[in-house]
Amino acid sequence: MIPTLEWLPQGVSFLDQTKLPLEETYVLATDYQQVAVIIRDMIVRGAMAIGVAGAMGVALGIDRSRATSLADLDHEVAHICQTLAETRPTAVNLFWGIGQIRELYQALAATHTPIMEIKAAVVARARQMYDEDIAACRQLGQFGAELMPQKGTILTHCNAGALAACGYGSALGVIRAAVERGQQIDVLADETRPYLQGARLTAWELMKDNIPTTVLCDNMSAHLMSKGRIQAVIVGADRIAANGDTANKIGTYGVSILAKEHGIPFYVAAPWATIDLATANGEGIPIEQRDRREVTHSNGRQMTPDGVGIENPAFDVTPAKYISAIITERGVLRAPFIESIAAAAGTHPAKNLHLEAQRTV
Numbered sequence: 284m285i286p287t288l289e290w291l292p293q294g295v296s297f298l299d300q301t302k303l304p305l306e307e308t309y310v311l312a313t314d315y316q317q318v319a320v321i322i323r324d325m326i327v328r329g330a331m332a333i334g335v336a337g338a339m340g341v342a343l344g345i346d347r348s349r350a351t352s353l354a355d356l357d358h359e360v361a362h363i364c365q366t367l368a369e370t371r372p373t374a375v376n377l378f379w380g381i382g383q384i385r386e387l388y389q390a391l392a393a394t395h396t397p398i399m400e401i402k403a404a405v406v407a408r409a410r411q412m413y414d415e416d417i418a419a420c421r422q423l424g425q426f427g428a429e430l431m432p433q434k435g436t437i438l439t440h441c442n443a444g445a446l447a448a449c450g451y452g453s454a455l456g457v458i459r460a461a462v463e464r465g466q467q468i469d470v471l472a473d474e475t476r477p478y479l480q481g482a483r484l485t486a487w488e489l490m491k492d493n494i495p496t497t498v499l500c501d502n503m504s505a506h507l508m509s510k511g512r513i514q515a516v517i518v519g520a521d522r523i524a525a526n527g528d529t530a531n532k533i534g535t536y537g538v539s540i541l542a543k544e545h546g547i548p549f550y551v552a553a554p555w556a557t558i559d560l561a562t563a564n565g566e567g568i569p570i571e572q573r574d575r576r577e578v579t580h581s582n583g584r585q586m587t588p589d590g591v592g593i594e595n596p597a598f599d600v601t602p603a604k605y606i607s608a609i610i611t612e613r614g615v616l617r618a619p620f621i622e623s624i625a626a627a628a629g630t631h632p633a634k635n636l637h638l639e640a641q642r643t644v
């Protein structure tokens with residue numbers, strides 16, 4: 284298991300993903316402000332990892348607070364949550380993770396629980412969320428492995444693996460589960476410009492697990508699909524709207540269209556926490572715009588002329604119509620997603636409609 288992040292007595296430890304694959308180093312956050320910087324600067328990244336990082340950040344802030352009254356602690360908690368929420372806008376898991384700890388805090392404060400007990404409870408909950416993420420990914424991995432070929436090549440985009448989660452991963456969790464079952468899978472990893480999550484991170488973690496992996500530039504998959512070299516595509520998600528529209532790393536949308544054109548299944552794998560029932564469709568998903576330097580520079584070296592215009596949206600939205608199935612720990616969801624998502628959420632009158640497998644976690 285790759286230790287993406289870990290709660291330690293002295294703080295929260297993060298594997299520094301900006302240094303991979305060349306250096307395996309760790310950064311220790313001893314206060315919530317440091318956790319916020321670590322999320323913003325992508326030392327930790329990936330929707331599930333930043334969800335748990337957000338939860339641990341709030342727990343760390345509460346645990347280290349010197350407040351002696353609940354009134355003072357209330358103010359601090361509001362500020363802690365806001366600071367962490369302002370780091371990255373797209374992955375709904377971040378807001379979910381922060382919300383889990385905030386709600387627990389509010390419930391305990393409402394019953395005048397002593398501050399020491401509140402501290403212990405929020406830390407325990409944040410640590411539990413880490414374990415729950417692994418369990419959810421293992422479960423969705425089992426569901427997803429059923430959809431993978433006995434033998435074949437799977438294309439993935441960005442990194443939806445152990446590094447994007449708490450050590451197992453969503454899209455790469457499905458691949459791991461398939462390989463654990465004896466399926467002969469090899470992976471094509473889009474390099475994923477501009478941040479190179481595929482080339483740096485997906486390749487690194489799959490090679491650690493001895494899963495055959497080949498990196499390709501983002502503009503090469505159409506050619507390989509046309510030659511019959513790709514049997515399925517699987518990606519993760521940062522936010523899935525109630526109708527199935529899915530935000531994921533920039534470039535995912537294009538890959539989904541290519542897959543459709545070539546008759547290749549396109550799967551999204553994500554834990555339930557990535558589904559945002561409050562957002563009706565992809566139009567409502569905020570897309571993070573990142574620094575122009577990520578595009579203008581490579582390894583510290585300038586690649587573009589001074590003053591040229593630059594676009595750098597970090598995510599795009601794949602319309603639900605291009606998605607063959609959404610794989611969650613509650614089961615495999617199929618179109619029409621507005622119904623299958625509602626059924627899995629328990630908000631649809633015809634419960635479990637289009638659910639191929641039932642929740643087992």
Ligand code: MRU
Pocket residue numbers: 328329330331332374440441442443444447448453480518519520521531532533597
């Ligand atoms: O900008 P990043 O590296 O945080 O983006 C990550 C992705 O887009 C992943 O594919 C996504 O979070 C799904 S894996 C949890």
